[in-house]
Amino acid sequence: MMMEVVKIINDDLNKLLEIKTDDGYTIESVHYRKTLCVSSQVGCSIKCSFCASGLNGLIRNLSTDEIINQYILAKEEGLEIESIAFAGIGEPLLNWDNVKSAFEYFKSLGLSVSFYTTGFPISNFKELLSLNHDGVNLSLHSVFEEKRKSLIPNSHRISQLLETFKNHLDKLSKRKKKLYNIAYLLIANENDSYQEIDKLGDIAKELGIGVSLLKYNEMDFFDYKSVSDERYEELFLRLREKGVRVTLSNKYRTRKIGGCGTLMVNRLNCTAF
Ligand code: SF4
Secondary structure (H helix, E strand, O other): OOOEEEEEEEOOOOOEEEEOOOOOEEEEEEEOEEEOOOOOOOOOOOOOOOOOOOOEEEEOOOOHHHHHHHHHHHHHHOOOOEEEEEEEOOOOHHHHHHHHHHHHHHOOOOOOOEEOOOOOOOHHHHHHHOOOOOEEEEEOOOHHHHHHHHHHOOEEEEEEEEEEHHHHHOOOHHHHOOOEEEEEEEEEOOOOOHHHHHHHHHHHHOOOOOEOOOOOOEOOOOOOOOHHHHHHHHHHHHHHHHOOOOOOOHHHHHHOOOOOOOOOOOHOOOEOO
């Protein structure tokens, strides 16, 4: 059996490709604008408490070819692709050798390649930072150790991650630092207090990087709630007033189809709202 697209789910902005691997697992890639968000693993062992993709743990790593084939299959569907985001199912650093080889291939085609990562394991995080990438977003989601541990159970301590980040960023020009962000997924009554946001702002300013403030996509698997639009705007302005470069979830990331954390939802009989 060959790796193949078994289903495409569309809305007016995103296209979610369900792709079957040779051994019968299903992975997902999402296309929006000219970006393809690829998966690096079947399942995920980080098991973020808000994410449908990691709900069943890790099944296996994808091979380099399987990562690249997501791009080839999407091209065969006629999709225009200028950028690759390692932001689909899986923690790219936990399948590092295969992800690196796929990264080199994508770069050799002239594609822009960015990463979303929890920073685990840190040795690979260090290596990622020094690659010729086009963006690294460190998923922090809380500035307090205990809270972060409850949201991202299998990762390093915040202090370790930030120290590694700082050691790298200190060597970079202001222009280069624009490639780096802290990704922060806002969940109502979990990590949206002023205390969290103010400390987040201080960290981003000290590092000289931006914050990508993401809105949680509610799913009926989890009790987590998204912050209201008013709260979202308020926290955005609070960070901006501190002088932090901050971006909001773009409209592609808040979709039922292919929104952050929602991959696998369709096949788990769960609804994303
Ligand atoms: S958010 Fe990413 S790292 Fe966390 S469980 Fe989901 S796929 Fe894994």
